[in-house]
Amino acid sequence: MEILKLEDVGYRYKDAPKDKYVFKNINYGFEQGKMYAIRGKSGSGKTTLLSLITGLEKCTEGKVIYDGKDLRKMNLDRYRNTDIGIVFQSYNLLPGLTAIENIILSMDVSHVKVKNKKEKALELMKSVGLTEEHANRKILKLSGGEQQRIAIARSLSYQPKIIIADEPTGNLDKDTENDILKIFKHLAKKENKCVIIVTHSQNVCDEVDVIYELGKN
Amino acid sequence: MYILKNSLISIIRNKGRNILIGIIILAIAASSTVTLAILNTANNLVKNYEEAHDIIATIAFNREQLSQKFQGGEDARKSNIEAFNNIEAFTLDDVKKYGESEYLKDYYYQYATSLNSDTLTKATDSFEYEVEDRQTTTSSSSTTTGGNADMGKGPGGMQGGERHTITNNNTTTVITKSKEIFQSARNLTGDFELDGYSSYDAMNDFVSGTYQIQEGEMFTDFSALECVVSSELATLNNITVGSTITLKNPNTQATYDFIVKGIYKDNSTNSEDSAKMYSPSANKIITGSGVIENLVAQDSTLVTNITPYFILKNEEAIEPFSAELKEKGLNEYYAVSTNLEELETATQSIENVKTFATTFLIITLIIASIVLFVINMINIRERKYEIGVFRTIGVSKFKLTIQFVLELLIVSIIMLCIGAICGAFLAKPIGNSLLQNEITASQEANEKISNNFGKGQDGHMGGPMEPRGTIQVEKIDKIEAIVDFTVIAELLGIGILLTIISSLAAMISIQRFSPLTILKERT
Numbered sequence: 001m002e003i004l005k006l007e008d009v010g011y012r013y014k015d016a017p018k019d020k021y022v023f024k025n026i027n028y029g030f031e032q033g034k035m036y037a038i039r040g041k042s043g044s045g046k047t048t049l050l051s052l053i054t055g056l057e058k059c060t061e062g063k064v065i066y067d068g069k070d071l072r073k074m075n076l077d078r079y080r081n082t083d084i085g086i087v088f089q090s091y092n093l094l095p096g097l098t099a100i101e102n103i104i105l106s107m108d109v110s111h112v113k114v115k116n117k118k119e120k121a122l123e124l125m126k127s128v129g130l131t132e133e134h135a136n137r138k139i140l141k142l143s144g145g146e147q148q149r150i151a152i153a154r155s156l157s158y159q160p161k162i163i164i165a166d167e168p169t170g171n172l173d174k175d176t177e178n179d180i181l182k183i184f185k186h187l188a189k190k191e192n193k194c195v196i197i198v199t200h201s202q203n204v205c206d207e208v209d210v211i212y213e214l215g216k217n
Numbered sequence: 218m219y220i221l222k223n224s225l226i227s228i229i230r231n232k233g234r235n236i237l238i239g240i241i242i243l244a245i246a247a248s249s250t251v252t253l254a255i256l257n258t259a260n261n262l263v264k265n266y267e268e269a270h271d272i273i274a275t276i277a278f279n280r281e282q283l284s285q286k287f288q289g290g291e292d293a294r295k296s297n298i299e300a301f302n303n304i305e306a307f308t309l310d311d312v313k314k315y316g317e318s319e320y321l322k323d324y325y326y327q328y329a330t331s332l333n334s335d336t337l338t339k340a341t342d343s344f345e346y347e348v349e350d351r352q353t354t355t356s357s358s359s360t361t362t363g364g365n366a367d368m369g370k371g372p373g374g375m376q377g378g379e380r381h382t383i384t385n386n387n388t389t390t391v392i393t394k395s396k397e398i399f400q401s402a403r404n405l406t407g408d409f410e411l412d413g414y415s416s417y418d419a420m421n422d423f424v425s426g427t428y429q430i431q432e433g434e435m436f437t438d439f440s441a442l443e444c445v446v447s448s449e450l451a452t453l454n455n456i457t458v459g460s461t462i463t464l465k466n467p468n469t470q471a472t473y474d475f476i477v478k479g480i481y482k483d484n485s486t487n488s489e490d491s492a493k494m495y496s497p498s499a500n501k502i503i504t505g506s507g508v509i510e511n512l513v514a515q516d517s518t519l520v521t522n523i524t525p526y527f528i529l530k531n532e533e534a535i536e537p538f539s540a541e542l543k544e545k546g547l548n549e550y551y552a553v554s555t556n557l558e559e560l561e562t563a564t565q566s567i568e569n570v571k572t573f574a575t576t577f578l579i580i581t582l583i584i585a586s587i588v589l590f591v592i593n594m595i596n597i598r599e600r601k602y603e604i605g606v607f608r609t610i611g612v613s614k615f616k617l618t619i620q621f622v623l624e625l626l627i628v629s630i631i632m633l634c635i636g637a638i639c640g641a642f643l644a645k646p647i648g649n650s651l652l653q654n655e656i657t658a659s660q661e662a663n664e665k666i667s668n669n670f671g672k673g674q675d676g677h678m679g680g681p682m683e684p685r686g687t688i689q690v691e692k693i694d695k696i697e698a699i700v701d702f703t704v705i706a707e708l709l710g711i712g713i714l715l716t717i718i719s720s721l722a723a724m725i726s727i728q729r730f731s732p733l734t735i736l737k738e739r740t
Binding site: 051088108 | 219222223226230286607609610612613731732733
């Protein structure tokens, strides 16, 4: 059962000529419990596709279907803070907050009903290999790998069915990359998440179940 | 709830920026408090003045209307005077009828007549004496002798006299006795003017200070045979407070004994009267209108003159009240006139202070709005990344806008409170210096009116006859309460308005920003 489906999706920038598409006729399907990689050369539209899946941009053609519902008819803010977790290459954490505050903020936004948010946040941090000691550090006091783990923990804070990551290991060393990939694999296989990784890393592609190659339809 | 929490965290996190915004809002709040306090006090002063000084209408003779019907030439004099005599004057009953109007708060009147007296010497610069003229005629010759008393003859005139003829043998003597008036070049009337007032309000000369009680005080019973007399008449006739004076009806010869309750001084300095020995009020005896009404009830032939004063509810009542009087039968030769122009002139200086304060407030707010808007724009540009992150984790544009507005609102409210306190301290000296002259003038006017009635500085007239000028003016002897709830409420209103205007930058930017673009730029 596909949790996410792209049907004839095409995208063109607003100021671009009518026939100048970034991509066209994309038909991808994504299931829970599997890891996916979306691969492509620079400029092939990987990040643009991610923004269509996360509802940050709208398709020029076709539609994105989540759990049987057309994304265009959904509350996209609600979709982003409940159904899909996003992990960025540059982490996109709030530097003014501590690690744990970033995770709790995400819980607040998604209105997760948890008795003790702090406890839950610490639990999530442990699940991505961080200790309580990291919790109260400001984001900028953490390493890249630690920040990426916090970003993953944040995306898991409201238990979404899909985790989508944009070049999550792009800024990390080999060992850290492997650690992060293990976390994603665990989420897909053990926690039945649909994990989509936008990447051009072969190492990542080697670990996933399905690879979609942009620009090679 | 998390929006408020985020706002508070953000305020603390961005201390520098918020201190800068806070200082600007503090300056705006302090200057706005001073301005609003001045405006508020000025409004109160104008309101008090308007309450204390009613719009008073009276009925004036429309001479212009009459002159249009005048005819020219020597022969037309009689018909012109007849035309004037034929104009029907209004009576006391008419005045009472006019006074029953929905447009009026109250009304009062001055009712005047004139009486004589056998016991009082009239204050005048002329007097009358008797002269005798004898003409003796003999059968053969005729001589005429004329004799006058030893008095010097001033510019006066003979009046018609008695003629007696004595015949003795061949001599016939015709004796003509006549009265001659010794007077100045300007003749005067010979009666005592008795002015009856229906209330203290009607006593305009006392309210304005033209007349002032020197001894005793104003009577309180407006129907009793009590009066106040001029100091000149009192001196001439040795009248003191408590004396009884007797006046006589010139028609019926009935006499009335008045108890003198006070002696007033006429402070008027009319250049036209400089050639006269006594002031115009010398023979004026002031009493209550009820006294005159009783006299008229006893003798309807007494010539009276009535001056009504109608206190209008507001400015808008002038026109309908005038129309109502016409409907009620006021003769076309009479018109309603008011003191509106005088009132407006009197409040002009305070209105100027209000205009200045309003202009200053508007300019302050415009400049403040622009400065805050620019600071907010810069702030938003600095926080684009934060906006992008919030949007990607699913915070709606609306909630994000609320958070940004809330941040500014919290800073604004704190600084408005501090600014209001600073403004309260500044408002007193500034407000006092601007308004002190007005306050002093107002107080002096009240004290003067009280003095004019012989009641002293803190005197109260008592009873329903207390003049409006003394009871309705709320005494403003200090501006302690200048920053009151009204000012605080207005200040908060301005603060919220400014916050919303300056937050427009945040609102518009948040609507326009694409989160992905922001995050890409950051990357």
